[in-house]
Amino acid sequence: xxxxxxxxxxxxxxxxxxxxxxxxxxxxxxxxxxxxxxxxxxxxxxxxxxxxxxxxxxxxxxxxxxxxxxxxxxxxxxxxxxxxxxxxxxxxxxxxxxxxxxxxxxxxxxxxxxxxxxxxxxxxxxxxxxxxxxxxxxxxxxxxxxxxxxxxxxxxxxxxxxxxxxxxxxxxxxxxxxxxxxxxxxxxxxxxxxxxxxxxxxxxxxxxxxxxxxxxxxxxxxxxxxxxxxxxxxx
Amino acid sequence: xxxxxxxxxxxxxxxxxxxxxxxxxxxxxxxxxxxxxxxxxxxxxxxxxxxxxxxxxxxxxxxxxxxxxxxxxxxxxxxxxxxxxxxxxxxxxxxxxxxxxxxxxxxxxxxxxxxxxxxxxxxxxxxxxxxxxxxxxxxxxxxxxxxxxxxxxxxxxxxxxxxxxxxxxxxxxxxxxxxxxxxxxxxxxxxxxxxxxxxxxxxxxxxxxxxxxxxxxxxxxxxxxxxxxxxxxxxxxxxxxxx
Numbered sequence: 152x153x154x155x156x157x158x159x160x161x162x163x164x165x166x167x168x169x170x171x172x173x174x175x176x177x178x179x180x181x182x183x184x185x186x187x188x189x190x191x192x193x194x195x196x197x198x199x200x201x202x203x204x205x206x207x208x209x210x211x212x213x214x215x216x217x218x219x220x221x222x223x224x225x226x227x228x229x230x231x232x233x234x235x236x237x238x239x240x241x242x243x244x245x246x247x248x249x250x251x252x253x254x255x256x257x258x259x260x261x262x263x264x265x266x267x268x269x270x271x272x273x274x275x276x277x278x279x280x281x282x283x284x285x286x287x288x289x290x291x292x293x294x295x296x297x298x299x300x301x302x303x304x305x306x307x308x309x310x311x312x313x314x315x316x317x318x319x320x321x322x323x324x325x326x327x328x329x330x331x332x333x334x335x336x337x338x339x340x341x342x343x344x345x346x347x348x349x350x351x352x353x354x355x356x357x358x359x360x361x362x363x364x365x366x367x368x369x370x371x372x373x374x375x376x377x378x379x380x381x382x383x384x385x386x
Numbered sequence: 387x388x389x390x391x392x393x394x395x396x397x398x399x400x401x402x403x404x405x406x407x408x409x410x411x412x413x414x415x416x417x418x419x420x421x422x423x424x425x426x427x428x429x430x431x432x433x434x435x436x437x438x439x440x441x442x443x444x445x446x447x448x449x450x451x452x453x454x455x456x457x458x459x460x461x462x463x464x465x466x467x468x469x470x471x472x473x474x475x476x477x478x479x480x481x482x483x484x485x486x487x488x489x490x491x492x493x494x495x496x497x498x499x500x501x502x503x504x505x506x507x508x509x510x511x512x513x514x515x516x517x518x519x520x521x522x523x524x525x526x527x528x529x530x531x532x533x534x535x536x537x538x539x540x541x542x543x544x545x546x547x548x549x550x551x552x553x554x555x556x557x558x559x560x561x562x563x564x565x566x567x568x569x570x571x572x573x574x575x576x577x578x579x580x581x582x583x584x585x586x587x588x589x590x591x592x593x594x595x596x597x598x599x600x601x602x603x604x605x606x607x608x609x610x611x612x613x614x615x616x617x618x619x620x621x622x623x624x625x626x627x628x629x
Binding site: 161163164165178180182187189190191205206207208209211237238239278279305362 | 414415432433434435444486488492493494495523524525526527528529530531532567568569605608609612613
């Protein structure tokens with residue numbers, strides 16, 4: 152653990168990360184055998200590959216990502232959703248009304264209205280086209296209960312933690328169901344409002360401290376102290 | 387004692403500089419730069435959707451930059467409508483930043499930069515370039531390096547760094563320069579007035595020296611900003627634990 156944290160150095164655009172026989176991964180570029188950072192983040196190494204885990208930035212859709220979007224418009228054959236990215240996402244009606252969608256008979260607004268929050272997956276995306284979503288899949292569809300929190304998309308890997316350690320911790324300590332959209336929306340569904348609020352607070356704390364070592368330990372301490380506090384109040 | 391200027395500086399001395407990051411909540415990235423009496427505020431939005439749509443390019447992101455002087459930024463009230471000069475400076479600032487950016491990464495999007503001069507005391511375009519580059523970094527937009535900018539000039543037959551408003555108004559020549567940290571490229575070079583070839587070389591090397599100093603301050607500002615909130619929150623969590 153200690154060695155890995157030492158490796159993760161905070162870098163800024165134009166900072167020299169490594170020199171020699173390396174190749175440039177995400178958020179870096181190579182110039183005359185030198186690897187430089189292009190974004191603010193934590194420099195890391197994976198074999199010969201040097202990359203930077205960005206701390207700031209917008210969401211860039213990737214095929215297969217689970218995202219949470221807000222319906223902003225209804226067309227004749229599709230919905231448009233805001234997924235907090237530079238690109239507006241499209242959800243086709245044929246994806247929802249499986250066998251043969253008939254624009255005369257089926258009403259799109261009966262399924263998703265403007266302002267509805269939808270859990271979906273990115274089905275298609277490339278440089279030339281806007282991202283296409285799908286709601287076919289287990290658990291995908293409209294979200295009707297719970298609370299929605301936002302986090303910088305670049306910090307979602309920290310919210311999930313190594314092999315899901317951080318998110319498991321949050322779920323276990325608070326008893327809430329947490330669904331992370333890769334685009335930066337997090338859906339929280341808990342037994343009480345207090346528990347949901349605690350998760351919101353924890354997410355904001357993770358966002359602020361994402362680049363400081365020892366995050367998981369501090370979060371455990373924080374959650375336990377808060378949970379204990381609320382139990383004491385109940386008595 | 388050597389040559390002293392009207393504000394007591396040595397010829398190769400910058401004015402006192404203050405920088406701040408993340409000063410605007412709603413912008414994706416923002417920065418504030420104070421260089422002597424010059425004060426500028428920059429907001430960056432994007433990459434985001436382009437409106438009107440026809441401006442979008444499938445080859446990459448476009449940059450839209452607006453340099454604007456607040457009506458209260460000068461001695462006499464300035465008409466808030468964009469002047470010929472402001473339109474030119476918007477273009478010049480955009481061109482000074484473009485070589486540092488990887489525009490092909492975000493096709494069909496725009497990066498919008500708003501640079502507002504709150505107080506003008508000479509060297510506003512340079513202060514804006516410096517602030518824009520910080521704000522772009524703060525917005526998480528990929529950059530080849532930071533762009534630092536500074537002017538040199540000739541006032542009362544003396545080549546000097548970072549002219550203030552008085553020197554700027556009475557100067558024989560003014561040479562704003564922007565410099566890209568990683569490649570050493572000069573991304574902005576303008577010259578108003580007359581310089582001999584030797585004077586030009588002297589002024590350019592002086593301006594580049596100034597840019598390097600400004601770059602160091604930019605880095606320090608980034609470092610302080612990204613390490614500071616950590617300290618506060620760590621101590622807060624520490625208190626939680628002890629309760």
